[in-house]
Amino acid sequence: MSYELFVEVTRNGTVESRHFGAAVVCDFKGSVVKSWGDIESLVFPRSALKPMLAIHLVESGASDRFALNDAELSLACSSHQGEQMHQDLVASWLNRLGLTEDHLACGAVLPENTERAHQLLAAGQQGCRLHHNCSGKHTGFLTTALHLNMPLDKYHLLEHPLQQVSLDILSDLAVIDLRQYPIGIDGCGLPAPTMPLLQLGRAVARFANPEDLSDCRAQAIYRLHEAITNEPLYIAGHGSVVSELNEVTKGSVLAKTGAEGVLIAALPEQGLGIALKIADGSNRARSVALLAILDYLGMLSDEEKQQLQAHIVPTLVNSRGLAVGEIRPAASWLKKA
Amino acid sequence: MSYELFVEVTRNGTVESRHFGAAVVCDFKGSVVKSWGDIESLVFPRSALKPMLAIHLVESGASDRFALNDAELSLACSSHQGEQMHQDLVASWLNRLGLTEDHLACGAVLPENTERAHQLLAAGQQGCRLHHNCSGKHTGFLTTALHLNMPLDKYHLLEHPLQQVSLDILSDLAVIDLRQYPIGIDGCGLPAPTMPLLQLGRAVARFANPEDLSDCRAQAIYRLHEAITNEPLYIAGHGSVVSELNEVTKGSVLAKTGAEGVLIAALPEQGLGIALKIADGSNRARSVALLAILDYLGMLSDEEKQQLQAHIVPTLVNSRGLAVGEIRPAASWLKKA
Numbered sequence: 001m002s003y004e005l006f007v008e009v010t011r012n013g014t015v016e017s018r019h020f021g022a023a024v025v026c027d028f029k030g031s032v033v034k035s036w037g038d039i040e041s042l043v044f045p046r047s048a049l050k051p052m053l054a055i056h057l058v059e060s061g062a063s064d065r066f067a068l069n070d071a072e073l074s075l076a077c078s079s080h081q082g083e084q085m086h087q088d089l090v091a092s093w094l095n096r097l098g099l100t101e102d103h104l105a106c107g108a109v110l111p112e113n114t115e116r117a118h119q120l121l122a123a124g125q126q127g128c129r130l131h132h133n134c135s136g137k138h139t140g141f142l143t144t145a146l147h148l149n150m151p152l153d154k155y156h157l158l159e160h161p162l163q164q165v166s167l168d169i170l171s172d173l174a175v176i177d178l179r180q181y182p183i184g185i186d187g188c189g190l191p192a193p194t195m196p197l198l199q200l201g202r203a204v205a206r207f208a209n210p211e212d213l214s215d216c217r218a219q220a221i222y223r224l225h226e227a228i229t230n231e232p233l234y235i236a237g238h239g240s241v242v243s244e245l246n247e248v249t250k251g252s253v254l255a256k257t258g259a260e261g262v263l264i265a266a267l268p269e270q271g272l273g274i275a276l277k278i279a280d281g282s283n284r285a286r287s288v289a290l291l292a293i294l295d296y297l298g299m300l301s302d303e304e305k306q307q308l309q310a311h312i313v314p315t316l317v318n319s320r321g322l323a324v325g326e327i328r329p330a331a332s333w334l335k336k337a
Numbered sequence: 338m339s340y341e342l343f344v345e346v347t348r349n350g351t352v353e354s355r356h357f358g359a360a361v362v363c364d365f366k367g368s369v370v371k372s373w374g375d376i377e378s379l380v381f382p383r384s385a386l387k388p389m390l391a392i393h394l395v396e397s398g399a400s401d402r403f404a405l406n407d408a409e410l411s412l413a414c415s416s417h418q419g420e421q422m423h424q425d426l427v428a429s430w431l432n433r434l435g436l437t438e439d440h441l442a443c444g445a446v447l448p449e450n451t452e453r454a455h456q457l458l459a460a461g462q463q464g465c466r467l468h469h470n471c472s473g474k475h476t477g478f479l480t481t482a483l484h485l486n487m488p489l490d491k492y493h494l495l496e497h498p499l500q501q502v503s504l505d506i507l508s509d510l511a512v513i514d515l516r517q518y519p520i521g522i523d524g525c526g527l528p529a530p531t532m533p534l535l536q537l538g539r540a541v542a543r544f545a546n547p548e549d550l551s552d553c554r555a556q557a558i559y560r561l562h563e564a565i566t567n568e569p570l571y572i573a574g575h576g577s578v579v580s581e582l583n584e585v586t587k588g589s590v591l592a593k594t595g596a597e598g599v600l601i602a603a604l605p606e607q608g609l610g611i612a613l614k615i616a617d618g619s620n621r622a623r624s625v626a627l628l629a630i631l632d633y634l635g636m637l638s639d640e641e642k643q644q645l646q647a648h649i650v651p652t653l654v655n656s657r658g659l660a661v662g663e664i665r666p667a668a669s670w671l672k673k674a
Contacts, residue, residue: 003355009597009618012521014531016381017597017618018340020357044353107656121458132656184349189657194351260346260354280617281346281354319444319469320526 003037006278006292006333007285009316011325018330019285021261023276023293024201028209030175032198033272034297036333039198043277044184046192048200048258050137051077051224051266052207055169056162057140058220062147066097073227074234076140079257081237082111082131089234090135094142103142105156106132106188113237134188136234156189163191172213173203187259197275200264204273208254208266225268228254241287241311248307253294257283263290267299284327287311292329340374343615343629343670344622346653348662355667356622358598360613360630361538365546367512369535370609371634373670376535380614381521383529385537385595387474388414388561388603389544392506393499394477395557399484403434410564411571413477416594418574419448419468426571427472431479440479442493443469443525450574471525473571493526500528509550510540524596534612537601541610545591545603562605565591578624578648585644590631594620600627604636621664624648629666 003020010016022037032039054076057063063073072093080086094100110117110127120127129135141162145155148162155162170193171178178193186192195203210218228235229251236242242255245265255265261278263286274293278285291312294300305312316325340357347353359374369376391413394400400410409430417423431437447454447464457464466472478499482492485499492499507530508515515530523529532540547555565572566588573579579592582602592602598615600623611630615622628649631637642649653662 011381011529012519014379014381014519014521016521018616020616042351044348044351105657107658109656118458121455122461124459182349182351184351184353185655185659185661187655187661189655189659192348278617279355279357280615280619280622282617282619285617318522318524318526319446320442321444322522322526324522324524 003279004333005330006036006289007327008330009284009325009327011316016325019278019280019282019289021276021278021285021289022197023274023289024198025293025297026198026201026205026273026275028205028212028271028273030202030205032201035198039201040196041277042181042194043197043200043262044192044194044258044260045200045262045264045275046186046258046260047079047134048256048262048264048275049170049193050079051228051254051256052170052173052203053137053166054140054224055217055220056165057144058223059216060144060147062144063223065147066143068093068143070227070230071234073224074231075136077224077228077256078136078235079133080136080234081113081116081240082127082133083113083116083237086136086234086237087111087130090130090139093139097139097143097146099142099152101129103152104129104132104135104138105190106134106138108132132188134186134190137190138188158183158191167191167193169217170203172217173206174199175202175206197277201273201275204264204266204275205271206273208268208273209271225251225254241291241308244308244311248304249300253299255290257286261286263287265290265294270299272297284314288314288327288329292334296334340616341670342667343373343626344664345667346621346662346664348653353662356615356617356619356626358613358615358622358626359534360611360626361535362630362634363535363538363542363610363612365542365549365608365610367539367542369538372535376538377533378614379518379531380534380537380599381529381531381595381597382537382599382601382612383523383595383597384416384471385593385599385601385612386507386530387416388565388591388593389507389510389540390474390503391477391561392554392557393502394481395560396553397481397484399481400560402484403480405430405480407564407567408571410561411568412473414561414565414593415473415572416470417473417571418450418453418577419464419470420450420453420574423473423571423574424448424467427467427476430476434476434480434483436479436489438466440489441466441469441472441475442527443471443475445469469525471523471527474527475525495520495528504528504530506554507540509554510543511536512539512543534614538610538612541601541603541612542608543610545605545610546608562588562591578628578645581645581648585641586637590636592627594623598623600624602627602631607636609634621651625651625664625666629671633671
């Protein structure tokens with residue numbers, strides 16, 4: 001178990017905190033292009049799997065049957081922030097299926113978007129299941145279950161046929177049998193598989209360029225690339241690094257977060273997959289680390305870097321509105337030889 | 338720069354995230370009783386300094402002059418959670434000084450206590466300066482400034498005589514000249530000194546048993562011990578590890594948090610000081626680490642451990658209300674030889 005120092009948090013120029021991590025860049029043939037830290041260590045990819053979990057929704061024909069548009073497919077892959085636009089689209093999609101919020105297995109929570117959460121509270125409301133960052137994924141599962149005449153009840157449990165197919169698809173992408181590894185329970189109640197970080201990188205690379213997968217699976221993945229690229233705000237939300245990376249690079253970098261410091265990025269044009277884990281589970285460090293790796297690989301133009309500057313080296317502002325520090329790639333990391 | 342694996346976060350029994358740290362246990366003569374990781378590494382103690390910053394309030398005579406009670410002195414040492422009781426006491430104390438919230442240099446924020454924050458929002462209100470976790474400390478500074486006829490304006494700046502005296506007192510406790518080390522700006526606008534972790538441990542030990550300090554300074558520290566012990570809820574708040582440790586141990590363990598993963602504990606009966614830093618700045622790991630060290634040192638009885646169980650190995654519950662993991666001391670750490 002070894003990690004490298006990835007990210008430093010400074011206060012007035014002095015390092016205050018340090019984030020360690022492991023990361024891998026793979027190509028779609030399975031080769032490791034570059035790695036940092038121990039990439040054999042087991043990770044829970046959590047929500048980083050959502051775009052791969054949405055493959056079944058498309059390849060089963062459920063997406064066509066219910067005429068899902070780009071925004072809905074992007075939302076099926078999302079950890080959305082519970083903004084009004086996300087809540088409305090989950091609600092209307094469920095309604096089209098003849099279902100309601102009560103069919104969702106995820107719990108009721110306040111939106112992750114703070115402004116929206118405060119708005120709700122000020123209006124005397126509470127968080128509901130629609131606001132859960134996973135509600136799009138859950139609606140996707142319900143759509144597939146309806147299409148395949150599977151029981152809608154307990155669709156979140158490991159033994160439900162939907163989750164068994166999900167394990168098959170993920171195993172196909174990761175080129176390992178996920179049933180051989182521990183499986184936990186996620187924040188929203190769904191199974192939370194584990195795999196070595198290396199295998200996650202390989203799966204992301206095969207999602208980036210699926211030409212070695214079955215034709216039907218590859219076509220489903222291309223459809224998801226298109227949907228996410230066309231509707232970047234539905235896969236995360238305003239101000240998020242995932243939506244902005246997607247938008248700024250016009251789909252050349254399709255990133256997805258996972259809880260506890262996981263971040264992946266599929267690079268379709270290069271057929272590359274990047275997977276990283278911040279050891280401590282921190283969210284503030286993962287995006288700084290990913291952008292540093294993308295820059296190291298030469299994947300971002302000067303113009304793109306300028307547009308993403310707030311995510312590349314975020315500024316820390318105190319309660320008086322004064323800039324007192326920053327989050328930056330560690331000075332010792334990613335030195336080009 | 339080296340850290341040890343202190344704390345693991347598990348999901349259904351498998352480790353998901355890892356927190357690394359450094360820690361030291363010192364006695365009040367300056368000897369290191371035990372240490373983990375590199376204790377020469379520089380830390381920003383942040384709010385962990387508050388009890389030491391309150392010494393001047395007492396030794397200057399300001400506390401007697403304005404008849405501060407135990408609750409107010411405890412609040413002067415606090416990172417409070419902005420509960421109604423904290424807000425009310427800061428307000429009445431300021432009022433007694435003939436001052437208002439506008440004199441506080443800290444910014445307006447929502448309370449750290451989520452329930453209280455949501456209550457305010459639901460009532461159509463916003464956070465104010467009274468809710469800032471540092472408002473008690475700031476009111477303490479204003480009290481001392483009034484007593485010593487110092488300007489109330491800009492009392493938060495490093496060049497203000499109050500902050501210069503603070504640096505002198507902290508240097509006396511840490512047995513080093515803090516002016517030789519970098520000084521940043523804190524979340525509330527006050528100076529944020531740095532020191533090696535070892536020196537922080539020594540300062541905490543001298544706060545625990547101040548018999549080697551001047552008599553006047555020692556008496557002030559004993560007064561603060563008494564106030565914090567008598568009013569544990571004013572130094573933090575309901576459900577916090579600091580207030581509960583203090584209460585459960587009846588003042589045998591006087592702990593104080595600092596932002597970015599810092600936690601200290603003064604053990605007056607043993608004349609020991611503990612200082613620890615979680616490298617990544619995480620708050621969830623620091624209390625688990627401190628309680629593990631206290632247990633390792635044999636400082637907690639079985640009954641105390643039972644009462645503190647929720648802080649010793651916190652359970653992680655998902656949005657469906659299901660226990661899905663825990664935060665625990667790393668299995669590899671603190672093996673007794």
